[in-house]
Amino acid sequence: xxxxxxxxxxxxxxxxxxxxxxxxxxxxxxxxxxxxxxxxxxxxxxxxxxxxxxxxxxxxxxxxx
Amino acid sequence: xxxxxxxxxxxxxxxxxxxxxxxxxxxxxxxxxxxxxxxxxxxxxxxxxxxxxxxxxxxxxxxxxxxxxxxxxxxxxxxxxxxxxxxxxxxxxxxxxxxxxxxxxxxxxxxxxxxxxxxxxxxxxxxxxxxxxxxxxxxxxxxxxxxxxxxxxxxxxxxxxxxxxxxxxxxxxxxxxxxxxxxxxxxxxxxxxxxxxxxxxxxxxxxxxxxxxxxxxxxxxxxxxxxxxxxxxxxxxxxxxxxxxxxxxxxxxxxxxxxxxxxxxxxxxxxxxxxxxxxxxxxxxxxxxxxxxxxxxxxxxxxxxxxxxxxxxxxxxxxxxxxxxxxxxxxxxxxxxxxxxxxxxxxxxxxxxxxxxxxxxxxxxxxxxxxxxxxxx
Numbered sequence: 295x296x297x298x299x300x301x302x303x304x305x306x307x308x309x310x311x312x313x314x315x316x317x318x319x320x321x322x323x324x325x326x327x328x329x330x331x332x333x334x335x336x337x338x339x340x341x342x343x344x345x346x347x348x349x350x351x352x353x354x355x356x357x358x359x
Numbered sequence: 360x361x362x363x364x365x366x367x368x369x370x371x372x373x374x375x376x377x378x379x380x381x382x383x384x385x386x387x388x389x390x391x392x393x394x395x396x397x398x399x400x401x402x403x404x405x406x407x408x409x410x411x412x413x414x415x416x417x418x419x420x421x422x423x424x425x426x427x428x429x430x431x432x433x434x435x436x437x438x439x440x441x442x443x444x445x446x447x448x449x450x451x452x453x454x455x456x457x458x459x460x461x462x463x464x465x466x467x468x469x470x471x472x473x474x475x476x477x478x479x480x481x482x483x484x485x486x487x488x489x490x491x492x493x494x495x496x497x498x499x500x501x502x503x504x505x506x507x508x509x510x511x512x513x514x515x516x517x518x519x520x521x522x523x524x525x526x527x528x529x530x531x532x533x534x535x536x537x538x539x540x541x542x543x544x545x546x547x548x549x550x551x552x553x554x555x556x557x558x559x560x561x562x563x564x565x566x567x568x569x570x571x572x573x574x575x576x577x578x579x580x581x582x583x584x585x586x587x588x589x590x591x592x593x594x595x596x597x598x599x600x601x602x603x604x605x606x607x608x609x610x611x612x613x614x615x616x617x618x619x620x621x622x623x624x625x626x627x628x629x630x631x632x633x634x635x636x637x638x639x640x641x642x643x644x645x646x647x648x649x650x651x652x653x654x655x656x657x658x659x660x661x662x663x664x665x666x667x668x669x670x671x672x673x674x675x676x677x678x679x680x681x682x683x684x685x686x687x688x689x690x691x692x693x694x695x696x697x698x699x700x701x702x703x704x705x706x707x708x709x710x711x712x713x714x715x716x717x718x719x720x721x722x723x724x725x726x727x728x729x730x731x732x733x734x735x736x
Contacts, residue, residue: 320589323651333591 586655
């Protein structure tokens with residue numbers, strides 16, 4: 295399932311996938327895979343992304359009801 | 360930290376140099392103290408003239424092998440028309456030679472320790488020999504009567520001679536001159552060409568060690584970072600290893616089955632086992648390339664591509680040179696020189712994979728700011 299929340303949070307900060315990847319310390323393809331729903335990140339990676347984007351885990355990675 | 364790295368490097372280099380010196384010394388000692396000082400290989404050509412069924416040899420072929428130590432020996436014998444090779448033995452017939460040849464090996468007392476009657480032959484056999492001077496002799500026959508006479512004396516009991524004569528083809532070639540090449544080696548059983556084998560193994564070992572040491576030295580001296588992969592890449596690399604492992608295993612089992620059934624030559628199967636390793640490497644690398652996990656976060660794609668291309672071209676050049684000199688395939692077997700074409704093919708496959716992946720990414724990619732579109736480079 296696509297992670298549109300992550301995508302919009304990233305776009306809100308005017309960050310490209312590459313920018314976010316560098317800040318988090320992963321490859322651009324990993325960020326792309328997370329946003330497309332092709333990869334489920336570990337909790338550590340989720341926390342790192344949330345820290346960079348200034349959001350909580352629920353706001354970025356919880357499923358919509 | 361830098362000082363300690365240098366110290367480690369010097370220690371490794373010192374150990375390597377000492378190991379090489381020890382090996383070289385061992386090799387020199389072994390070569391200068393051989394167990395046997397006789398020439399174990401005799402190669403030449405015998406000119407046989409056939410006139411009205413009478414055989415005349417231009418130079419009588421009697422070969423001497425002084426054995427100083429009792430034990431098991433291997434006799435490697437080939438007796439072939441000039442211009443043919445071991446691979447042609449199955450295709451040669453009696454018409455290709457002037458006559459049949461009885462080959463005997465006798466000790467100093469005249470006792471026959473080995474005898475065989477052939478038209479042309481390439482064989483090796485184990486013999487148990489005592490210390491003596493052995494003489495190999497060639498006696499020729501053109502018809503059944505002559506064969507029977509020789510067989511009774513040298514080959515088998517009288518009761519079996521006629522059966523054996525029935526199996527022999529006495530339709531020999533017409534009158535003329537026939538050149539027969541012989542290559543005979545008598546060597547202690549299990550003896551290997553220690554210097555060549557050891558030299559090759561040593562060369563490979565030194566080569567690997569040097570590359571390893573150089574990589575460490577360059578990494579430490581330039582304080583280069585070790586490759587870093589993110590968690591997704593580690594996962595994909597793990598899958599890549601898994602696929603490569605099973606591909607290699609399946610290929611090896613397939614080769615083993617074919618070899619066991621005799622469907623492929625033993626020399627070819629040895630080469631195919633090496634191919635299995637290269638196949639595994641290729642599967643792993645291509646899988647990782649297409650799942651964006653081959654290149655580390657801190658690795659430049661261009662540098663690696665150039666390295667692939669260089670390795671490919673160097674191996675291609677060496678392969679072409681070996682092919683032109685006929686060094687890739689000898690005596691019905693692939694030689695160790697086939698490693699170069701294998702390397703060339705492997706790195707060509709990796710190079711193509713990287714290029715194709717890059718083209719796919721460029722074709723499928725749009726800018727990062729494209730809203731809901733999938734974002735790829």
